[in-house]
Amino acid sequence: MTIVEPIVSVVIPVYGRSKQLDQAVYSLLNQTGLPENAVEIIVVDDGSPTPPTFASGLPINVVRRHQNGGAAAARNAGIKAASGKLIAFLDSDDLWLPGKLAAQLTLFEDLSKEYDPNLLAVGCAFFDPDRKTGKLRARFPLETAELRVFASGCWFGPGSTVLLSRSAFERVGQQDENLRRLEDLDWFIRFGQAGGKFVSTKKADVLIRPSGGARLEAVLQSVHYLTDKYGPTGSSALPRNAWNRLAAYLALEKAVAYFGDNKKVAGVREVLVSLFRKPRVQPALEKFWEHNHDVSPEIETAYHLMIAADKDTD
Numbered sequence: 001m002t003i004v005e006p007i008v009s010v011v012i013p014v015y016g017r018s019k020q021l022d023q024a025v026y027s028l029l030n031q032t033g034l035p036e037n038a039v040e041i042i043v044v045d046d047g048s049p050t051p052p053t054f055a056s057g058l059p060i061n062v063v064r065r066h067q068n069g070g071a072a073a074a075r076n077a078g079i080k081a082a083s084g085k086l087i088a089f090l091d092s093d094d095l096w097l098p099g100k101l102a103a104q105l106t107l108f109e110d111l112s113k114e115y116d117p118n119l120l121a122v123g124c125a126f127f128d129p130d131r132k133t134g135k136l137r138a139r140f141p142l143e144t145a146e147l148r149v150f151a152s153g154c155w156f157g158p159g160s161t162v163l164l165s166r167s168a169f170e171r172v173g174q175q176d177e178n179l180r181r182l183e184d185l186d187w188f189i190r191f192g193q194a195g196g197k198f199v200s201t202k203k204a205d206v207l208i209r210p211s212g213g214a215r216l217e218a219v220l221q222s223v224h225y226l227t228d229k230y231g232p233t234g235s236s237a238l239p240r241n242a243w244n245r246l247a248a249y250l251a252l253e254k255a256v257a258y259f260g261d262n263k264k265v266a267g268v269r270e271v272l273v274s275l276f277r278k279p280r281v282q283p284a285l286e287k288f289w290e291h292n293h294d295v296s297p298e299i300e301t302a303y304h305l306m307i308a309a310d311k312d313t314d
Helices: 018-029 071-081 100-111 168-171 184-195 218-228 238-259 265-277 297-311
Strands: 008-014 039-046 060-065 086-089 120-129 136-141 164-165 197-207 288-294
Touching: 008 018, 008 071, 008 100, 018 071, 018 100, 018 136, 018 297, 039 071, 039 184, 060 071, 086 100, 086 184, 100 120, 100 164, 136 297, 164 168, 168 184, 184 218, 197 297, 218 238
Parallel strands: 008 039, 008 086, 039 060, 120 197
Antiparallel strands: 086 164, 120 136, 120 164, 136 288
């Protein structure tokens, strides 16, 4: 069957990262189980010093931004250029496994009979390295429609896992371009405030490249901004239980950034603040995932090939 209009517009924001971008696009071009012409690929170049190029004939729409505005600005530009009724995001340094999009489309279609498709987000499980052991594991996120859970951090998945209706952005609004970090968390808090529901497929279909630590300045700016927005006197103040959850998570973000900047006393202080806001015995605010460490050799190989590109970057 030939589709005249694409079903899904996949937005890939990128700044530099030409080798990783090629891998990401290749993983998208190799999606299986989809109707012909069902996917529109939109690469948003966020002011890269050397703009990305692709072989002629590839079905890729490149949107160029002249100044770097961050992930939120790039994704918003991609959504504006999209023509599909659904939007999916793929970070330029991650990979999709072949059946990822087909599985999400099937689940989205099935659940749309029961839930408002304009306020439905379908994620998927993903592979990433365990920070303690370095070994690859699969993480299966829970499902929720509770605001306090959306406010508890970015547990619902990295920027490469979620499928949404384009009209969700009309309901909730665009990603906040004032944020250079935690823009996903901010959007999903607003999604929760609007009555959104998050579900996930039961299969791990995304390989997440390990990320470096965020700059302390960027973290502190984002935490301050979100506190002003969602705190007790904020413009979009959260209910007390949701605010305590968000404050606990933001303190964790600050702690990690302080430790990364070798400010250990400040890091310990923020850990204590987080535990005060949400008493617990583990770093995460609650059990957001089921874990599976039984990773196949094929996935291990694909993961190591993915990170090998880091040795030859621009």
